[in-house]
Amino acid sequence: MANVAFLGLGVMGYPMAGHLASKGHDVTVYNRTAAKARKWSEEKGGASAPTPAAAASEKEIVFCCVGNDDDLRAVTLGEDGAFSTMSSGSVFVDHTTASAEVARELYAAAAERGIAFIDAPVSGGEAGAVNGVLTVMCGGDEEAFSRAQPVMECYGQSVRLVGAAGSGQLAKMVNQICIGGLVQALSEGIHFAQKAELDVELVLEIITKGAAGSWQMENRGKTMNDDQFDFGFAVDLMRKDLNICLAEARRNGASLPVTAVVDQFYSDIQKAGGGRWDTSSLIRRLK
Template identity: 55%
Template structure:
């Protein structure tokens, strides 16, 4: 049994922390909205802390899954942040999709407290978190990865060590670049099929059985055709992720023309009031332009 803290009980963190608790680990949770933490305690065994620092106190491993760099900085390095109370030898694992620069800052801060750090962003969405089937991309020392892996296996189907600190976040950036291009392609294919008079559902099913298949096509085409977007990964979060990708690409001097274009499309979706819609709502943008 590991004494663990889990900070951030959003759509992803809530079930991830639950998997740790169900596996028999002693889990202390913190969430900015205390009601959410109390709801979690109604479903899983564990404790609730009033601050990130209190959650991390005496924990062997501290897991964080929040929204962005600013949120992450607040719960780790801010007043009553988790890093302030890390005991020597404790391990901080960050599941937030954040910048590589933030990963390096946290690594440095943990070292100053004789603690360890690993960036470990995830992919697979809320359903993947519930099913314990996430893809986890890890950046840190090999020994740190091996120490964390048994716990990550509780909610990860693919848990891969990508290299030193920051490499997990860079891998997640590559993942989001892929997702953005693919979902725009699916949206355009559906819009084309509808305009051409095809049975779009049947067309997507046959395409999904061939070389044009993707997770996005298989898992999203039915809700897209039903014009249902109140689920999944929000446009606002994808915009945040693509901004991180584009900033890092600029620093590296490598162009991302498709990612930049899709990011502009998502700005249009936000202007339509779709900031909380699923990322597959790119189809609604195309349909509105067509109409």
């Protein structure tokens, strides 16, 4: 069993840290809102710390899941950041969906201190975190990954090393690009079926078994037809992720015309007050 820390107890981090504790690891947590960290400790039995530095001190592995690049820099390099107290030879695993640029930056900063850094964004949403079946895409060194992988498997059903530092974030960008296009296509398909006065649930049941089937269709098709969006991955977060994808595409020369359009469609949903709606709310634009 490992002596670990977990920084960031949001929708994803809270259950992920819980799985570590339930599997017997010694877990210390930090959260910007200290009351939430104390609540987690009371529920899960681990310890809480007032700063990232205090949480990370003398830990074998420090896990992190925060909001964006700036949040990540703050908990690693900022005042009372985790890198200031982490021991040489320890591993920092970042589950934040962030840029590949910041992953490479922090990999280098960690290496200067004798720390290994793995960028390890996840896919599977809140349900995947709660049920411990996330997909984890990792970038970094093989040796550090091999040490952290068994611990990440407490909440990940698929934990894979994609390549060098930043590769995990790039793989997550591919994931988000594909999801955006799928949700728009599914929105148009359901909207068309409604206008054609078909039994939408029956149509979805039929085509889910064919070439058009997808996770989005199976898990969001019915709720999209029922105009229900109070769950899942929020539009605000999806726009953050798609902006990361588009910025990286400008750097590497990739052409993402559909992604750019879908990003603007999500902007329309935000303007309509749907920033916290599930990403499947894209269908609202068509009504």
